[in-house]
Amino acid sequence: MQTLREAIRPTTLIRSAKLCDHLGLDITIASETFQHTGSFKFRAAYELASNVPNDEILTASSGNFGQALAYACKLVGKRCTVVMPATSAKVKIDAVRGFGAVVDLVDTAVKGRNERVAELAAQMPDAYHASAYDDEYVIAGNSTLGDELAGRGFDAVIVPVGGGGLISGVITGLRRNGDTSAEIYGAEPLLGNDATRSFRAGHLIANETEPMTIADGARTISLGDLNWPIIRDGAIDMIEVSDERIAEAVRIYFGSANLKCEPTGALTLGAVLEDIERFHDRRICLIVSGGNVDPSLYSSLIAG
Numbered sequence: 001m002q003t004l005r006e007a008i009r010p011t012t013l014i015r016s017a018k019l020c021d022h023l024g025l026d027i028t029i030a031s032e033t034f035q036h037t038g039s040f041k042f043r044a045a046y047e048l049a050s051n052v053p054n055d056e057i058l059t060a061s062s063g064n065f066g067q068a069l070a071y072a073c074k075l076v077g078k079r080c081t082v083v084m085p086a087t088s089a090k091v092k093i094d095a096v097r098g099f100g101a102v103v104d105l106v107d108t109a110v111k112g113r114n115e116r117v118a119e120l121a122a123q124m125p126d127a128y129h130a131s132a133y134d135d136e137y138v139i140a141g142n143s144t145l146g147d148e149l150a151g152r153g154f155d156a157v158i159v160p161v162g163g164g165g166l167i168s169g170v171i172t173g174l175r176r177n178g179d180t181s182a183e184i185y186g187a188e189p190l191l192g193n194d195a196t197r198s199f200r201a202g203h204l205i206a207n208e209t210e211p212m213t214i215a216d217g218a219r220t221i222s223l224g225d226l227n228w229p230i231i232r233d234g235a236i237d238m239i240e241v242s243d244e245r246i247a248e249a250v251r252i253y254f255g256s257a258n259l260k261c262e263p264t265g266a267l268t269l270g271a272v273l274e275d276i277e278r279f280h281d282r283r284i285c286l287i288v289s290g291g292n293v294d295p296s297l298y299s300s301l302i303a304g
Helices: 017-023 041-049 064-076 090-098 113-123 136-149 165-176 194-201 227-234 243-257 267-274 295-303
Strands: 012-014 026-031 056-060 079-085 102-106 128-130 156-160 183-189 237-241 283-288
Touching (some): 017 026, 017 243, 026 136, 041 064, 041 136, 090 102, 156 165, 156 267, 165 227, 194 227, 237 243, 267 283
Parallel strands (some): 056 079, 056 128, 156 183, 183 237
Antiparallel strands (some): 012 026
16 A cells, blocks of 8 residues: 555646736745645545545545545545535536545535534444544645645745645644744635634634535535644634635636636635735745636636
């Protein structure tokens, strides 16, 4: 069996002169769109699937973790069941099934993903219940991205935030490599701003319902319990991004960097657009977390 570092693809670092000139900023894109299954989630999924002793894994996911875990389980010979919202992008549902996993669709307006997972867990006592973000294996897997970004002289690293698995991993990787100069910012949808409210208050605050932002990978109720102290102590700030700015960022990536980016991945550029003055005269790394987006949604976003 391959180790995690053997299995992952290194992140793709992109310097677009057109993008930098357009915004008047020094920007490097760290794109996980070319990672296995099209997002950073493969890092966490493979770390988890290759280390837990269970032969079956159960999870809830809006799509990216689900397909990453399905593929990781296929590679290591384990069974996988993924609870997904019925509103998930069709391309993500099809991908999870394509890797051989069982997909259980749930109407989140009637029943929460976690509630459905609890029901299935009672029927699958030997399965490992994997959180897409609140899990030590997930943080460890995602920390490899922080390892790759460490020591590159970035003044600011901006990370998309949903449940907090990516940003907590990036913080862990950067800091264990002695990179204390890079300030780490979270970028989350304004419509689901639990991380921002938690960061301001100094304690976890949950969204009342699953937020219906176009950034479907960030439709989470709350940061994870394991993620929270890492974020609280390691991040500089959270930046709320409107859906309008997210859509604008998707278009800018397409037009200025020739990069297909899903809305959740565009959160970091959206954060810069929301507060551009903050990042003048700084070397910025924008993490693009993935590129899995339904073609009809993507075409509508690009058309504006």
